[in-house]
Amino acid sequence: MYNKYQVGSKTQISRLESVVHDAEGTRIQVSVPNKIVGMFARKVKEGEVYQIKNFMVKRNVGKFRVTNHIFKIELTMKTMISDLMQPTFPKAIFSFKPFEEIKAMQTAAEEPLFDVIGVIVGKGFVKNDTDAKMVELKLEDENCNQIYCTLWEDYVDMFLNLVDEGEMRVCSSNNASKVYLHADIEEIESFRKKS
Structure with missing residues (x-):
């Protein structure tokens, strides 16, 4: 929400x-x-x-x-x-998009929201002032493909202390996105084992 x-x-x-x-x-x-x-x-x-x-x-x-x-x-x-008390109802269903598919997209409107999973390997541009907060992170997937991911507002503070350092990028949708960091989720554990 x-x-x-x-x-x-x-x-x-x-x-x-x-x-x-x-x-x-x-x-x-x-x-x-x-x-x-x-x-x-x-x-x-x-x-x-x-x-x-x-x-x-x-x-x-x-x-x-x-x-x-x-x-x-x-x-x-x-x-x-x-x-509804339904303990078997799936709480998190992901729709992961491979980085190569994201890079091939012509516009962000092709698919409004999708999920990405990767390792943070670098930091790009940072804007942290009263008008807006944003940070670009470089993510890498299990096949060593890299893509930038832009996070906005509350997510900026969460990541600024965790990272060291013309192409299609993924971006959090202000407050609409959900970011998981070191979460105990099956898909994340599977990704960690592949990396």
Whole structure:
């Protein structure tokens, strides 16, 4: 979950956004308009399983889409959310994209959000001021392919002390991305063993 702010503001929330998935890994965007954010922000917790009823379905159009699903969900005043106790429901489903495929992409709009996994092997440009924070990291996959990954805002501080040092790059989507560092996740353990 992440807050989407009014244009030009870092404090005025326009919407609460989330990307959810079903048991098969199909991702869809969920939007909560500003006027009802308070109804849902405290009810839901990232990583939990919920049943959602009485929502609107809209076409997923626009320049900054976070999923490639043709629809998105918008919660309303009549939306009902309830906890589901399903311990076997997959909490994290990844859609890893090989670095070579990323480099071959013509535009970032080809696939809005995808996952990458790699070892941090260097640091690029850093901007850390009051207007914006960003850091470029150089990642390497198990085949020694390298790509830059740009992280924004809160992720900058997390990484600045951990790294030493015209092409397509991957980039965190402000607060929409989830970054795992030394996490106990099966895919990360498998990657570590290959590297």
